[in-house]
Amino acid sequence: MPDLDPQRQATDALMLTGFWYRALPADRVQRNELYKATLLEIPLVLGRDRAGKAFALRDACPHRGMPLNCGHFDGRNLECGYHGWQFDVHNGQCQVIPSLTADQNLKVDRIYAGSYPCEERDGFLWVYIADPAPPGAGIAPPVAAPGPAPQIEKFSDKYKLAYLQAEMPVSVDHGIIGLMDPAHGPFVHQAWWWRSRHSIHEKQKNFEPIPNGFRMSAHTPSSNSAPYKLLRLYADADSITTTIDFVLPNLRSETIRAGKYWFSSLTTVTPITRTHCRIDVVAAWNLFRWVPFGPELLKFVFAKFVEQDRRTMEVQAEGLKHNPHLMLIDDADRPAKWYFQLKAAHQHAKRSRTEMKHPMSGPVTLKWRS
Ligand code: FES
Numbered sequence: 001m002p003d004l005d006p007q008r009q010a011t012d013a014l015m016l017t018g019f020w021y022r023a024l025p026a027d028r029v030q031r032n033e034l035y036k037a038t039l040l041e042i043p044l045v046l047g048r049d050r051a052g053k054a055f056a057l058r059d060a061c062p063h064r065g066m067p068l069n070c071g072h073f074d075g076r077n078l079e080c081g082y083h084g085w086q087f088d089v090h091n092g093q094c095q096v097i098p099s100l101t102a103d104q105n106l107k108v109d110r111i112y113a114g115s116y117p118c119e120e121r122d123g124f125l126w127v128y129i130a131d132p133a134p135p136g137a138g139i140a141p142p143v144a145a146p147g148p149a150p151q152i153e154k155f156s157d158k159y160k161l162a163y164l165q166a167e168m169p170v171s172v173d174h175g176i177i178g179l180m181d182p183a184h185g186p187f188v189h190q191a192w193w194w195r196s197r198h199s200i201h202e203k204q205k206n207f208e209p210i211p212n213g214f215r216m217s218a219h220t221p222s223s224n225s226a227p228y229k230l231l232r233l234y235a236d237a238d239s240i241t242t243t244i245d246f247v248l249p250n251l252r253s254e255t256i257r258a259g260k261y262w263f264s265s266l267t268t269v270t271p272i273t274r275t276h277c278r279i280d281v282v283a284a285w286n287l288f289r290w291v292p293f294g295p296e297l298l299k300f301v302f303a304k305f306v307e308q309d310r311r312t313m314e315v316q317a318e319g320l321k322h323n324p325h326l327m328l329i330d331d332a333d334r335p336a337k338w339y340f341q342l343k344a345a346h347q348h349a350k351r352s353r354t355e356m357k358h359p360m361s362g363p364v365t366l367k368w369r370s
């Protein structure tokens with residue numbers, strides 16, 4: 001049953017630990033160089049060793065807090081710029097403390113710089129942010145990630161890959177609910193080649209619970225969106241299906257399949273700080289491989305959209321400074337409600353060490369105009 005009253009909802013801007021997050025596009029990270037990144041307010045230094053293998057360390061020396069990105073990296077060990085302590089970049093273990101004399105037997109190998117599991121996947125370096133150690137635990141060996149970093153679903157061996165990103169001056173919550181919000185389309189994403197606000201019409205979509213998230217079930221997509229129009233140029237329209245999943249903490253994956261052609265994307269909204277997030281869209285596809293302008297066109301369409309969202313959220317951030325509450329209405333904001341409920345259920349399960357109780361009890365049909 002839809003709620004008849006709009007629901008007041010305060011975003012908590014809580015950044016979930018115990019998950020993989022995208023840190024940097026892989027093509028920007030060269031061997032033997034150091035790069036800064038921030039995830040969940042944690043300062044990181046990233047890079048690649050001589051063999052090209054990526055790593056991520058906390059950007060603070062365990063000795064006296066010097067940012068390690070200011071140090072020297074020889075492709076294997078990272079030497080802090082202050083007193084020359086050296087750390088293995090892959091596990092953070094201290095190798096050398098230059099000030100020690102031969103008879104001083106401080107156990108150097110028991111000292112660690114904070115180190116994070118780091119994996120390269122679909123053109124990005126991902127970093128696993130573990131749950132914080134109990135207070136007073138000190139510097140310890142790195143925690144292993146419970147599973148591999150998320151990846152884009154692909155349906156053939158050959159495909160193209162492209163990414164684009166945008167920073168938004170809003171919390172991760174606003175970034176995410178902005179991404180799943182169907183009602184802003186006609187107002188924010190107007191363009192002559194896409195749609196106008198007059199093309200607004202009633203829609204009905206089926207949703208179902210999936211582990212840690214929800215799915216907009218496979219369906220033939222609505223007629224008023226550009227990729228689908230393009231797809232119809234050379235695929236049988238009846239065979240087009242699209243599925244959109246949202247999974248905690250921040251993953252939105254979309255797949256479109258039309259016969260042997262497919263398009264797949266994984267969009268993430270990454271908490272940088274409590275008040276800033278970054279959207280990364282990575283798309284893989286085997287569509288348009290024979291059309292010379294295909295990928296550029298696709299990137300143009302996506303870039304335009306993301307830029308429209310970014311500009312909107314920049315303005316929204318002004319308003320959010322003065323009113324921390326929002327109003328969520330049925331059905332258009334129901335996915336946003338599920339997001340907050342999923343987040344709360346996840347937190348509750350973690351605190352109480354119980355199985356997470358999914359907020360959706362079964363499939364739901366939502367209706368809105370957009
Ligand atoms: S602060 Fe890094 S070695 Fe002293």
Ligand SMILES: [Fe+2]
Nearest residue numbers: 178184188309
């Ligand atoms: Fe949008």
